[in-house]
Amino acid sequence: MSNTEIIAEANRYLMNTYNRYPIVLSRGKGTRVWDLDGKEYLDFVGGIAVCSLGHCHPLVTQAIKEQAERLVHVSNLYYISAQVTYARMLVEKTFGDKVFFCNSGAEANEAAIKLARRYGRKTGKDRYEIITMENSFHGRTMATITATGQDKVKKGFEPLVPGFKYVPFNDVDALERSIDDRTCAVMLEPIQAEGGVRVPDEDYLKEVRRLCDKHGILMILDEVQTGMGRTGRLFAYEHFGVAPDIMTLAKALGNGFPIGAMITTDKVADCFEPGSHASTFGGNPLAMAAAQVVLETISNGRFLSEVREKGLYLKERLMFLARKFDKVKEVRGLGLICGMELKVEASPIVMSCLKEGLLVATAGTRVLRLLPPLVVKKKEIDEAVERLSHALEVS
Numbered sequence: 001m002s003n004t005e006i007i008a009e010a011n012r013y014l015m016n017t018y019n020r021y022p023i024v025l026s027r028g029k030g031t032r033v034w035d036l037d038g039k040e041y042l043d044f045v046g047g048i049a050v051c052s053l054g055h056c057h058p059l060v061t062q063a064i065k066e067q068a069e070r071l072v073h074v075s076n077l078y079y080i081s082a083q084v085t086y087a088r089m090l091v092e093k094t095f096g097d098k099v100f101f102c103n104s105g106a107e108a109n110e111a112a113i114k115l116a117r118r119y120g121r122k123t124g125k126d127r128y129e130i131i132t133m134e135n136s137f138h139g140r141t142m143a144t145i146t147a148t149g150q151d152k153v154k155k156g157f158e159p160l161v162p163g164f165k166y167v168p169f170n171d172v173d174a175l176e177r178s179i180d181d182r183t184c185a186v187m188l189e190p191i192q193a194e195g196g197v198r199v200p201d202e203d204y205l206k207e208v209r210r211l212c213d214k215h216g217i218l219m220i221l222d223e224v225q226t227g228m229g230r231t232g233r234l235f236a237y238e239h240f241g242v243a244p245d246i247m248t249l250a251k252a253l254g255n256g257f258p259i260g261a262m263i264t265t266d267k268v269a270d271c272f273e274p275g276s277h278a279s280t281f282g283g284n285p286l287a288m289a290a291a292q293v294v295l296e297t298i299s300n301g302r303f304l305s306e307v308r309e310k311g312l313y314l315k316e317r318l319m320f321l322a323r324k325f326d327k328v329k330e331v332r333g334l335g336l337i338c339g340m341e342l343k344v345e346a347s348p349i350v351m352s353c354l355k356e357g358l359l360v361a362t363a364g365t366r367v368l369r370l371l372p373p374l375v376v377k378k379k380e381i382d383e384a385v386e387r388l389s390h391a392l393e394v395s
């Protein structure tokens with residue numbers, strides 16, 4: 001089968017929910033993927049910040065294989081040993097005391113929204129409102145599109161879930177003004193990813209924390225995209241000297257095996273009891289086996305300091321392109337999440353990159369987003385920047 005044949009079939013059988021690029025990826029190794037016609041690409045999308053250890057990492061493949069031969073799935077009606085081990089690993093590496101497992105980012109955020117409402121009501125008052133940020137992204141379920149501060153994901157799906165309010169990101173005064181006696185939580189991404197790779201001012205998250213403490217409300221950090229080493233720390237909140245009350249994770253947890261998690265403190269976790277929330281697949285043995293290897297590898301030795309070094313290197317190389325090409329407006333990012341804001345539309349540049357053999361994503365209409373595997377080599381960064389430079393030149 002060729003790219004063209006599969007694409008024709010896709011349009012016949014798949015729901016039209018994505019504007020897909022015209023290639024079929026069939027094989028991957030490390031930072032590289034190959035399409036059905038045999039063309040090679042440097043993958044600076046990584047499944048959208050999912051394949052942090054690169055494609056088909058041998059340790060992850062081995063863990064999945066071995067677990068698949070022993071036990072794939074059992075219900076959460078029983079204890080699952082690998083789930084306990086992995087929860088302990090997460091607790092030891094975070095602010096949290098307890099973990100809930102699910103299968104995706106949206107599900108982790110749903111769990112956080114439900115938990116925050118329970119917490120709000122525990123005060124004896126009717127506190128259920130959650131303040132989120134303009135330009136945020138939290139998922140595609142009804143509650144998470146409502147939490148998302150972008151109209152385009154909500155259009156036609158009204159009536160939405162009541163109880164959400166929006167304020168501009170990185171604006172402490174606006175947040176303070178919007179908190180009232182109905183508010184139970186503030187929910188935000190430490191760096192807005194889909195919203196254009198926006199890194200807040202250094203003290204912004206500290207100020208959010210201060211306001212949450214002052215009003216007795218929860219701070220929920222959506223680290224679905226920024227977590228698991230993407231920014232050069234295991235979790236992005238570590239850069240900003242704060243800890244949230246609830247953190248949600250997904251994308252990179254299983255290096256491609258679907259898994260989501262919500263982490264919180266004992267005090268907040270106590271608002272759920274048996275029957276409050278559940279997930280059939282959440283924390284199943286196969287997912288836990290993959291996730292354990294990922295966390296071990298990322299936390300090991302110099303892995304994260306290398307991510308920070310490579311992140312600075314990539315940013316520096318992109319700044320060079322920014323000086324060279326007038327159509328580049330700004331370069332932003334932290335660790336290995338990088339945004340390049342353009343003065344023109346981003347998607348034609350993405351198409352040119354594709355032709356040059358480089359996969360990059362967009363974030364909004366004018367921002368190119370680069371999310372290489374965390375194992376990317378400096379040589380591969382050079383190669384990618386070279387291909388991007390060509391793409392900027394020809395388009």
Ligand SMILES: *Cc1c(COP(=O)(O)O)cnc(C)c1O
Pocket residue numbers: 103104105106107109137138139140189193194222223224225250251
């Ligand atoms: C991708 C993403 C989500 C949604 O995750 P899914 O696994 O697609 O449901 C939520 N929040 C953020 C910040 C994300 O980047």
